[in-house]
Amino acid sequence: MGRRSSTTGAGEDLDPRIQARAVVTAGFGQNFVLTTVSTFILVYLLQYAGISTGGLAVVTAIIAVSKFVDAVLDPVMGGLVDMTHTRWGKLRPYILFSAAPVALLSGLLFSVPDTAEPVKLVYFGVAYVLWSLAYTVCDVPFWGLIGSAFPDPARRTRVIGSVRAFGSIALGLSTLGMPWLARALSFDAGAADASASGAGTTALGWSIAVFTTSILGMSVFLLAFFFTRERRTTAKSEGLSMRQLVTTLLQNRPLLVVLLGSVLGFGRFIVQAGGAVFVVIAYGDEGTFTLVGAAIIVGMVVSSFTTPLLLRRLSSRTLMVSSSIVAAGLYVGMWAAGFANLVAVLVFIFLTGLTLGIFLVTQATMIADSVDDAERRLGVRNDGISFATLTFVSKIMNALAVLVFGAFVVLAGYEAGVTVTPGMQDTVFAALTLVPALSCLVSAVPFAFYRLRG
Numbered sequence: 001m002g003r004r005s006s007t008t009g010a011g012e013d014l015d016p017r018i019q020a021r022a023v024v025t026a027g028f029g030q031n032f033v034l035t036t037v038s039t040f041i042l043v044y045l046l047q048y049a050g051i052s053t054g055g056l057a058v059v060t061a062i063i064a065v066s067k068f069v070d071a072v073l074d075p076v077m078g079g080l081v082d083m084t085h086t087r088w089g090k091l092r093p094y095i096l097f098s099a100a101p102v103a104l105l106s107g108l109l110f111s112v113p114d115t116a117e118p119v120k121l122v123y124f125g126v127a128y129v130l131w132s133l134a135y136t137v138c139d140v141p142f143w144g145l146i147g148s149a150f151p152d153p154a155r156r157t158r159v160i161g162s163v164r165a166f167g168s169i170a171l172g173l174s175t176l177g178m179p180w181l182a183r184a185l186s187f188d189a190g191a192a193d194a195s196a197s198g199a200g201t202t203a204l205g206w207s208i209a210v211f212t213t214s215i216l217g218m219s220v221f222l223l224a225f226f227f228t229r230e231r232r233t234t235a236k237s238e239g240l241s242m243r244q245l246v247t248t249l250l251q252n253r254p255l256l257v258v259l260l261g262s263v264l265g266f267g268r269f270i271v272q273a274g275g276a277v278f279v280v281i282a283y284g285d286e287g288t289f290t291l292v293g294a295a296i297i298v299g300m301v302v303s304s305f306t307t308p309l310l311l312r313r314l315s316s317r318t319l320m321v322s323s324s325i326v327a328a329g330l331y332v333g334m335w336a337a338g339f340a341n342l343v344a345v346l347v348f349i350f351l352t353g354l355t356l357g358i359f360l361v362t363q364a365t366m367i368a369d370s371v372d373d374a375e376r377r378l379g380v381r382n383d384g385i386s387f388a389t390l391t392f393v394s395k396i397m398n399a400l401a402v403l404v405f406g407a408f409v410v411l412a413g414y415e416a417g418v419t420v421t422p423g424m425q426d427t428v429f430a431a432l433t434l435v436p437a438l439s440c441l442v443s444a445v446p447f448a449f450y451r452l453r454g
Contacts, residue, residue: 022227029220078388098138107211165304267439274405299353331437
């Protein structure tokens with residue numbers, strides 16, 4: 001990128017309300033694309049691309065390695081953003097130039113050629129690695145832009161809450177709507193006689209559906225480029241090396257506290273990671289996960305909108321610590337109620353969804369505030385590498401949630417085709433309740449030490 005000032009954006013200022021609407025709408029489009037890929041890629045590969053069970057093991061390895069490498073590269077991407085200087089700023093150019101690759105690669109992931117399985121696996125591996133890199137290029141600057149475009153903490157918190165809320169809505173719409181859209185676009189499959197389970201849906205139908213929604217979603221994402229401006233700042237932003245950026249990051253103690261507390265709270269994500277498997281073991285019907293998913297999504301949407309109001313009356317530290325303790329109590333309550341009472345489980349899932357929404361909004365707010373604090377104390381503004389830690393820690397939390405839940409499934413001795421025993425059910429239910437309870441309780445300790453010193 002050319003060496004120009006990153007503090008002027010594209011020139012004129014924009015109404016903060018216009019910028020807020022643009023960012024929230026952009027986040028909705030981005031989240032729809034992410035949810036579609038994350039939720040349906042394995043279903044597509046198994047049922048429509050003809051990948052065998054053995055091939056699925058290779059696919060899982062590709063995804064796991066890619067996520068690990070992607071998480072490590074997040075801070076590198078953040079550093080590159082902070083070292084970028086253009087007439088549009090340092091964040092917005094990446095949003096502009098990443099949208100098309102993400103849309104194209106998302107569609108290509110659902111367009112595996114009908115050929116020998118080794119060729120399919122190579123095709124998927126290349127496409128998935130490129131997609132992961134492209135998504136990182138769009139995601140890290142997007143969260144950094146929220147911190148830069150909204151210097152007023154109260155408005156920024158409201159924007160973060162709205163982005164999280166509409167992200168949850170996008171999750172729900174994609175989860176419920178994409179199978180129907182794929183079936184509707186399977187023109188040659190006799191879809192009129194198909195059942196809701198997916199009969200009559202074709203691989204081509206999925207390909208058309210994902211290409212269409214990805215192009216629309218990432219086109220909406222471009223609103224974050226056209227209708228936002230990066231803040232003007234007197235802090236040092238040019239001529240910084242990667243070493244200086246990392247050193248400044250390590251001097252940001254409030255940010256490090258948030259990262260530690262977040263990682264220790266990985267149990268909050270276990271319901272999303274293992275909920276579908278649990279309902280099969282506990283209730284013998286994977287369709288029940290629709291109810292579980294709806295309960296947690298509604299909880300997240302409600303709390304994402306209301307958390308900014310809570311932060312007007314409570315400090316972010318107080319809200320994070322108290323909500324973590326409440327979440328721990330709710331998970332213990334769900335364990336005590338037992339999984340046999342599905343209504344009680346759904347109520348507790350909704351309530352834990354409320355605490356998860358509070359966590360996600362408050363976490364991003366704490367990081368944004370810590371960036372402002374470091375700028376005041378150190379004279380350096382590093383939105384890119386600081387907000388890269390948000391995406392980094394989210395991937396680590398997801399990976400730990402999958403790893404721990406998988407360990408409990410192995411401990412229970414469950415696999416497809418075995419007779420489910422009460423012992424299996426109890427063990428997996430403990431993974432969904434007692435592990436998150438302990439995780440939330442432990443995570444409250446670092447958050448109690450969160451202090452802004454600038």
